[in-house]
Amino acid sequence: MDKNQIVSNINTLESRYSSYKSKCLRNLRLFTYSSTTTLDISESEVVGFYQRGTFSTSDDTTSAIQENIIASCIETLCSKIASQKVRPFFNTVNGTFKEMQIAKQAQIFFDMLYEENNVNEIITDAFRNACVFDKGIVKIADDGITNRLPWNVFFDPREVTYNQITQVAEKLPKTPGRILELKYGIKADRNLDYTVYEYYDVMEHIKAVYVQELNKVVTHEYTPNIIPYLEIHYTNPVKGDTSQSVVDQLYGIQTQIDELLAVMKDSIAVNPGMTLLVPRSSNIKTNMLSNRTGQIIQYDPIPGQTTSPVTYATNDIISPQFVELLDKLKNDAYEIVGISQLSATSQKPSGLNSGVALNTMEDIESSRFETQLNSVVRLYVDVAKACLDIFPPENDILPDDLNRANIKWADIVEARNNMKIQFSAAESLSKDPSEKLKQLVALSQAGVIPQSHIATLMELPDLQSGYNLANNAFNSVYTFIDNVLVSGILPDKIPVYLPKNKGGLLETEIVNTMLSLSIKPEINAKEIGLLQQLFAKVQEEQVNSSTNAEMYAVQTLNQELTAAMPQIQQQVTNAATQMMIGGM
Numbered sequence: 335m336d337k338n339q340i341v342s343n344i345n346t347l348e349s350r351y352s353s354y355k356s357k358c359l360r361n362l363r364l365f366t367y368s369s370t371t372t373l374d375i376s377e378s379e380v381v382g383f384y385q386r387g388t389f390s391t392s393d394d395t396t397s398a399i400q401e402n403i404i405a406s407c408i409e410t411l412c413s414k415i416a417s418q419k420v421r422p423f424f425n426t427v428n429g430t431f432k433e434m435q436i437a438k439q440a441q442i443f444f445d446m447l448y449e450e451n452n453v454n455e456i457i458t459d460a461f462r463n464a465c466v467f468d469k470g471i472v473k474i475a476d477d478g479i480t481n482r483l484p485w486n487v488f489f490d491p492r493e494v495t496y497n498q499i500t501q502v503a504e505k506l507p508k509t510p511g512r513i514l515e516l517k518y519g520i521k522a523d524r525n526l527d528y529t530v531y532e533y534y535d536v537m538e539h540i541k542a543v544y545v546q547e548l549n550k551v552v553t554h555e556y557t558p559n560i561i562p563y564l565e566i567h568y569t570n571p572v573k574g575d576t577s578q579s580v581v582d583q584l585y586g587i588q589t590q591i592d593e594l595l596a597v598m599k600d601s602i603a604v605n606p607g608m609t610l611l612v613p614r615s616s617n618i619k620t621n622m623l624s625n626r627t628g629q630i631i632q633y634d635p636i637p638g639q640t641t642s643p644v645t646y647a648t649n650d651i652i653s654p655q656f657v658e659l660l661d662k663l664k665n666d667a668y669e670i671v672g673i674s675q676l677s678a679t680s681q682k683p684s685g686l687n688s689g690v691a692l693n694t695m696e697d698i699e700s701s702r703f704e705t706q707l708n709s710v711v712r713l714y715v716d717v718a719k720a721c722l723d724i725f726p727p728e729n730d731i732l733p734d735d736l737n738r739a740n741i742k743w744a745d746i747v748e749a750r751n752n753m754k755i756q757f758s759a760a761e762s763l764s765k766d767p768s769e770k771l772k773q774l775v776a777l778s779q780a781g782v783i784p785q786s787h788i789a790t791l792m793e794l795p796d797l798q799s800g801y802n803l804a805n806n807a808f809n810s811v812y813t814f815i816d817n818v819l820v821s822g823i824l825p826d827k828i829p830v831y832l833p834k835n836k837g838g839l840l841e842t843e844i845v846n847t848m849l850s851l852s853i854k855p856e857i858n859a860k861e862i863g864l865l866q867q868l869f870a871k872v873q874e875e876q877v878n879s880s881t882n883a884e885m886y887a888v889q890t891l892n893q894e895l896t897a898a899m900p901q902i903q904q905q906v907t908n909a910a911t912q913m914m915i916g917g918m
Contacts, residue, residue, distance in 0.1 A: 335535065337551040340542045344503045344531050347488035354576060358467050358485040361581040364588060365466045367402045373485055375508045401591050401660070403667040404584050408465040410673050411580070415707060416458045420714050422448070423756040431819055431851055431861045436749045443746070444718060451479040457566075457713055461706070464568040468579035472564045472713065473504075474720045487563055491574040494565075500537050502561045506530040518543050520552065534561050558724045566713045568706065580671055587667045594660055601652050611645040618643055715755055722750050811843050815868075819847075822860070824867050828875050835876070844869045 359373050366381045422444050424437040448454070459481045460470030471482040486505040493499045511524040520543070522528060529546040534556055541556040571577040608628035612618055613635045635641040727744035746753075811832060818825065833839050848865045851858035 335538050335540060335553075340533055340540075340551055340553070341544060343501060343535075344488075344533050344544060347490060347501070347503045348505065350491060351485065351488055355485050357576075357582075360585075361466050361579065364404050364581050364585065365402075365408065367400055367405065401595055401664070402588075403591060403664055404581050404588050407584065407667060407671045407673055408462060408580050411465055411671065411706070412458055412462045415461055415710055416454070418707060418710070420454070420711055421445075422714065422718050425754045425756060426752055431858055432745075433749050433752050434850065435816070435820075436745050437753050440746045440753065443743075444721075447479075447721070453479055453714075453717065456481045457710060457717070460566050460713065461568075461710055464566050464709075465580040468568055468577050468582065469575070470566045472566070472717060474562050474564070474717060474724050476725070479717065479721075482563070489563075489565075489575050491576075494571070494575040495573050499561055501533070501535045502563055503534075504532045504563075506532065514545065518552065520545060520548070520550065522548060534563075536561060557726075560720065560723050562720065562724055564713060564716050564720060566709050570709075583670055584667050587663050587670070591660065591663050594656060594663070598652050598656050598660075601656070605651050609647045611647065613641050613643070616643045718755050722747055811840050814840075815843060815847055815865075818868055819861050819864065822864065824864060824871065828872060840872055841869065844872070 355373060362373065363369055363371055368381045371381055422441075424440045424444070426433045426437045456472060456479055460472050463470035463481070463484055467484045469484050471484050471487050473480050473482050482504065486507070488503045488505070489499060490501065493501075507529050508527040509530045511522045511526050511528065514520050514522050514528055514530065515524070518530070522545070526547075528548065531542075531544040531546070533542040533544060534540075535542075536556070536559055539556050541554045543552045543554075544550070565575075567577050568579050569577045610628060610630045612630060612632050614632050615635065725743065725747075727747045814829065814832060828840075844865055848862055848869075851862050851865075855862060
């Protein structure tokens with residue numbers, strides 16, 4: 335593919351997004367409540383900053399009161415999604431011992447990858463973009479996992495509809511010359527900004543970097559069969575690449591709220607809080623009265639009618655209907671999105687007084703967002719799968735580990751078909767430590783989990799040092815078994831620091847490992863046989879230990895009896911002497 339074709343493809347993809355950019359600009363202004371912000375990157379723009387200027391308040395038809403119901407709904411939704419604990423779990427599907435080792439290393443790698451790249455926050459931000467702009471985009475590349483601006487990433491809507499994306503372009507406006515040289519190796523004026531496009535084509539297997547101002551295209555080979563961009567939508571599109579967002583759903587209500595607040599602001603500014611009525615025939619001078627919070631009106635009383643020197647009257651600054659309508663619009667907005675008053679304002683709804691009723695209401699509300707939550711969980715799965723497809727197999731990107739043996743990233747990529755990636759956003763265990771401990775103890779007593787696993791499943795970071803001590807036995811046993819299987823050599827003697835009691839942790843984990851490998855006995859025959867020999871050796875050392883203990887006890891008893899014999903003999907002699915004296 336030549337330079338002209340690449341530039342033409344980029345321009346074609348971008349031309350399809352002109353209307354979508356207008357929608358993003360409107361939604362960004364509504365969400366940030368900043369009417370002057372733009373989609374461009376500019377140091378002169380500060381979101382949320384207002385300056386009235388020199389015009390009079392009578393010319394200002396906007397509201398100084400912020401009732402941003404859109405931001406309230408979106409931030410509440412994001413907090414509910416972010417509170418769900420999502421973590422990848424790698425399990426083998428009828429795997430061999432090596433595949434089990436690979437799954438374990440994959441678990442370690444992705445735990446570290448998600449932690450270092452802060453994937454939880456990235457996906458939460460992507461979901462927030464979906465709430466604002468109807469979609470969020472995550473990019474997986476060699477330099478990490480990042481969140482991208484949705485109006486700068488261009489897909490072909492036809493390919494999205496048929497779920498077969500072959501090309502994508504991302505626009506990076508106002509890229510400083512320093513970044514251009516540092517990231518892409520393209521030298522330019524470091525004091526200027528440039529418009530850069532990244533273009534991926536999985537059919538031609540190329541990645542192109544196009545600098546518009548320099549009219550320069552640099553191409554690289556791109557071997558993966560998928561593009562490095564993942565989408566998440568607030569609601570899945572019926573067709574194409576766009577759908578409705580929270581901002582789209584609440585646009586009319588927010589506009590009406592703004593207009594209503596503008597009217598209420600004018601009512602506060604124009605309507606007096608109190609009116610003073612002063613007869614002209616009275617001796618009271620109006621300049622002696624303060625009109626700071628009201629107005630003063632002089633009038634001519636009806637002849638012959640007795641009047642008070644000063645009469646005051648009050649009126650509603652704001653009509654009660656305005657307040658009622660404002661509350662109704664806010665409640666309508668929450669109901670449309672599906673958020674309760676409890677979630678949005680941290681207050682319990684009226685009529686719910688019992689804890690059971692509140693918990694029931696929260697369960698119903700959580701079910702309302704099941705579709706959005708499933709989309710978030712699906713994105714975690716897609717990120718993990720994309721890492722397996724995009725990261726170069728030849729790279730040694732796993733963390734250094736003495737127990738890793740010879741497992742490389744290529745081994746994980748190769749074994750992906752025999753691994754199952756599981757994600758879950760629902761926690762079966764309580765978040766309360768004391769309640770969680772009770773649940774784990776009950777599971778242990780029911781035989782669902784071994785008792786030795788309770789400390790590991792507690793997962794309390796503030797007590798990690800204490801639980802590390804409790805986990806030492808389990809970690810030592812598991813490492814010992816792994817080393818035996820990796821080396822293929824039966825040790826001459828079981829280490830003294832391992833628990834070798836009958837039915838103890840070492841025996842249990844050896845049996846558990848054999849059960850895991852027995853799914854494919856024809857492939858894992860060597861490992862199973864080695865574990866059987868190890869199990870027999872553990873039992874042999876138990877017998878030897880028991881025999882040695884018995885012999886030691888007998889020997890100790892003999893020594894004690896020998897040492898006590900003189901005293902016993904003296905006691906017998908004394909007793910015989912007393913008996914003879916008594917017989918006389």
